[in-house]
Amino acid sequence: METPNSLGKISGWEDMERNILAKIFGMLNVIDIIKGVSRVCVSWFLASHDKALWKTIDLSNIKSIISKNPDKADDLSNDEEHQYELRNILAEITKFNSSVTTNLVFDNCYYIQEEELAIIAPRMPNVQKLSLPLYRNINESALMFTFSQWKNLQTLVITKPGLPFSNANFRAIGENCKSLTSLKLIWPLNNYLAVQIVRYFSNLKNLSLRGTALWSRALLWLVTYHQNLKNLNLLHCFYIDSKGFNKEYFNNYIKSIGLDTENNVQTATQKLDTFIVCPNHCETCNELRGRMWGRGLYDNSLSNEQWKTDEIKELEF
Numbered sequence: 001m002e003t004p005n006s007l008g009k010i011s012g013w014e015d016m017e018r019n020i021l022a023k024i025f026g027m028l029n030v031i032d033i034i035k036g037v038s039r040v041c042v043s044w045f046l047a048s049h050d051k052a053l054w055k056t057i058d059l060s061n062i063k064s065i066i067s068k069n070p071d072k073a074d075d076l077s078n079d080e081e082h083q084y085e086l087r088n089i090l091a092e093i094t095k096f097n098s099s100v101t102t103n104l105v106f107d108n109c110y111y112i113q114e115e116e117l118a119i120i121a122p123r124m125p126n127v128q129k130l131s132l133p134l135y136r137n138i139n140e141s142a143l144m145f146t147f148s149q150w151k152n153l154q155t156l157v158i159t160k161p162g163l164p165f166s167n168a169n170f171r172a173i174g175e176n177c178k179s180l181t182s183l184k185l186i187w188p189l190n191n192y193l194a195v196q197i198v199r200y201f202s203n204l205k206n207l208s209l210r211g212t213a214l215w216s217r218a219l220l221w222l223v224t225y226h227q228n229l230k231n232l233n234l235l236h237c238f239y240i241d242s243k244g245f246n247k248e249y250f251n252n253y254i255k256s257i258g259l260d261t262e263n264n265v266q267t268a269t270q271k272l273d274t275f276i277v278c279p280n281h282c283e284t285c286n287e288l289r290g291r292m293w294g295r296g297l298y299d300n301s302l303s304n305e306q307w308k309t310d311e312i313k314e315l316e317f
Contacts, residue, residue, distance in 0.1 A: 021047035030057055034092045049096055056103040057093060057124075060131070060308065060317070062086065063107050083113070090116055094123040103129045105317050108159035108186075108307050111135035114142045121149040131157040131308075131317060143172035155182040155314055159307050167196065174200025182206040182314040186307060188213040194222040202226075206312045208233035215240050223268050231274040233312050236284050276311050 025033055025048055038048035063082075101124045106112060113135045127150050147153070156173070173180070181203055187193065189209055197204070198221075205228055214237050223232070268275045278285055308317040 017043065018047045018050070022050035022053060025050070026053055029061070030059065030093060031089065034089070034096065038096075051097050051100045054097040054100050056105070057098070057101050058103075058105045058317075059089075059110075060105045060107050062089075062110055083115075086110070087115055087119060090119045094119060098124050100126065102126055103317075105131040106133055108133050114138050117142060117146045121146040125149055126152055128152050129155040129317075131159060133159045140168040140172060143169060144176070147173050147176040150177060152179055153177040154179050156180055157184040157307075157315060157317070159184075159186050170196040170200040178203065180204065182312070184208040184210070184310065184315045186210070186212055188215075189218050189222070190215050191218045191221065194218040197222060198226045203228060205230045206314050207231070208310050208312055208315050209237060210234070210310060211236045211307070213238045213240055223271060230272060231276075231312050232268065232272055233274075233276040233310060233315075235276050235278055235311060236282065237277075238285075274312070 021044060025037055028037065033048050033053065037044050039045070098120075104120070104124060104127050108131070111133050114137075117138070130150070130153060156177070180201060183197070183201060183204055183206070185193075185208075187209075189212060197207070204226065207229060210233050214234065216239055219234075219239075223229070310316040
């Protein structure tokens with residue numbers, strides 16, 4: 001018969017074993033955990049529910065996991081089979097300790113739709129840092145419900161968005177996420193977008209438009225009228241003057257380095273704590289300019305690794 005002391009030793013060993021297993025499982029991706037090790041035995045099942053494993057859920061490589069041909073996979077949400085698989089994965093994840101999740105990262109080429117948001121939002125109420133590629137057919141009520149669940153959201157990265165930035169979309173985020181202080185948008189900054197950022201993200205301190213196109217007047221208006229903005233990253237951006245984007249005048253109106261008006265430079269450097277632009281002769285800018293011209297102004301030209309990088313540490317994944 002086991003004595004109380006021996007029972008204590010057994011219990012202590014089980015706890016230590018579970019902690020060791022949890023550390024090992026931390027080296028795996030979430031798919032390996034939910035579909036692999038968690039199904040091996042009771043001990044592994046319990047270890048796979050360790051809270052430390054679910055603080056960060058990284059699905060940034062989801063297309064390489066669920067696609068039969070990952071090298072050619074792009075915008076997988078257009079494929080019903082892949083979208084169904086993603087929803088199953090998200091549903092499985094929420095059966096673990098998803099309530100402790102503070103960092104949630106999605107593949108920037110995998111548009112998230114209403115069905116996926118309905119699965120994750122109510123079951124991950126403590127998300128503080130989020131990278132989310134939104135799809136164009138999400139309605140206002142779905143967005144309002146989604147972001148009402150993420151009251152603690154502090155950092156938001158919207159990558160390669162298919163979602164038109166409308167007043168309703170910004171309102172859904174801005175009215176619900178008052179703690180949001182860091183924002184990254186991979187989307188051209190025009191006058192309308194600048195107005196919406198000032199209107200709905202008044203508490204914003206960090207903004208990155210890394211690798212996007214910028215209308216000079218929109219940029220000047222944003223920097224001038226946003227009262228709390230402290231750090232602005234414009235690395236690898238393209239600058240467009242009031243005459244617009246015109247192939248005939250490409251070299252005159254689109255610049256891969258610097259800003260094209262003194263007002264922009266003076267206002268930004270005087271008002272901001274950190275103002276990041278490219279040095280002269282930036283090789284990355286030359287590369288992106290070629291991609292943008294071939295694929296279109298509104299298409300994100302940054303690679304998967306480039307969008308995860310940012311000189312503002314709060315916006316780096």
